[in-house]
Amino acid sequence: MNDPREVLLAEARRRGESLAALSGMLGRNSSYLGQYVTRGSPRVLDARDRKLLAQHLGVDEVRLGASVRDAALRLPVLSVAASAGPGSLVEDEVVVGVGTVDAVLARSLGLRHGLASVIGVRGDSMAPGILDGDQLVVNEADRRPDATGAVYVIRIDEAIMVKRVRREAGGLVATSDNPTADPVPSLPIEVIGRVVWLMRRPG
Numbered sequence: 001m002n003d004p005r006e007v008l009l010a011e012a013r014r015r016g017e018s019l020a021a022l023s024g025m026l027g028r029n030s031s032y033l034g035q036y037v038t039r040g041s042p043r044v045l046d047a048r049d050r051k052l053l054a055q056h057l058g059v060d061e062v063r064l065g066a067s068v069r070d071a072a073l074r075l076p077v078l079s080v081a082a083s084a085g086p087g088s089l090v091e092d093e094v095v096v097g098v099g100t101v102d103a104v105l106a107r108s109l110g111l112r113h114g115l116a117s118v119i120g121v122r123g124d125s126m127a128p129g130i131l132d133g134d135q136l137v138v139n140e141a142d143r144r145p146d147a148t149g150a151v152y153v154i155r156i157d158e159a160i161m162v163k164r165v166r167r168e169a170g171g172l173v174a175t176s177d178n179p180t181a182d183p184v185p186s187l188p189i190e191v192i193g194r195v196v197w198l199m200r201r202p203g
Contacts, residue, residue: 004045004063004064004065005036005040008033008036008053008064011057011059019034020033022056025052025056026049026052044065045064045065047066050064050066051066054066054100073100073103074099074100075100075101075111075118075137077099077117077135078118078119080160081119081121082119082120082121082136082160083121083123083125083159083160083161084121084122084125084130084132084161084162084176099118101116101137105197110139110142111139115139115140115141115193116137116193117140118135119136120135120136121133121136124178124181125177125182126164126177126178127178129151130151130162130198133200135198135199135200136153136197136198136199137195137196137198138153138193138196140192140193141193142196143192143193143194144191145165145166145167145194146167147166147167147168148166149164149165149166150165151164151165151194151195152164152165152174152192153192153195154191155189155190155192156174156187156190157185160192161174162195163176163184164176165189171189172189
C-alpha cells in the first residue's frame with residue numbers, strides 16, 4: 001500500500017474515524033479529505049495537515065506522501081531508564097511508545113531512522129543539567145567520544161547510565177556532573193549513543 005490516499009483511508013477505517021471527522025480535526029471543511037481521496041484534489045496534502053494526520057493516526061509521515069527529507073522522524077520510546085544515579089539493571093529494551101522529532105531539528109541533530117531513541121532518566125548524579133524524570137533523545141550513530149567529552153548513554157556491567165564520557169590515552173572515562181554523586185565503577189564502558197536533546201516537563 002504505497003498510495004498516500006489508500007494509506008489514509010485504510011488508517012481512518014482501522015481507527016473507526018470518518019474522513020469528514022478527520023477533516024474537522026484539521027480545521028478544514030468536512031469534504032476536504034474525501035475530495036483528496038476520491039478526486040485527487042488537492043493533489044498532495046498540505047505539509048501541516050499531513051503532519052497532524054500522521055501524528056493523530058500514528059503512522060510515518062512518509063506513508064502520507066512526505067519526502068524522507070521533510071518527514072518528522074519517529075523515534076521509539078524505550079521503557080529502559082538510563083540511571084543518572086548508581087545505574088539500573090535491565091534485561092532488554094522494550095518499546096513503550098513512539099515520539100516524533102521535527103524533520104529540520106532531526107537533521108540538525110544528525111539523527112537517522114533506526115539509529116535514535118528516547119529514554120527516561122532516574123536519579124540526580126547529572127544534575128543540574130539533567131534531572132530525574134527528564135527524557136533524552138539519544139543518537140545511537142554517535143558512539144565515539146573524543147578527548148573533549150560529551151554526555152552519553154552507556155552500559156557498564158549491564159547497568160545503563162547517562163554520564164559524561166571522554167577519551168583518554170588509557171581508554172574511555174565516565175564521570176558524573178554532580179560532585180556529590182558516587183564514583184562511576186572502573187569497569188569497561190560500552191557506549192550506546194550520545195545525548196543530543198533533552199525534554200523536560202515544565203515545573
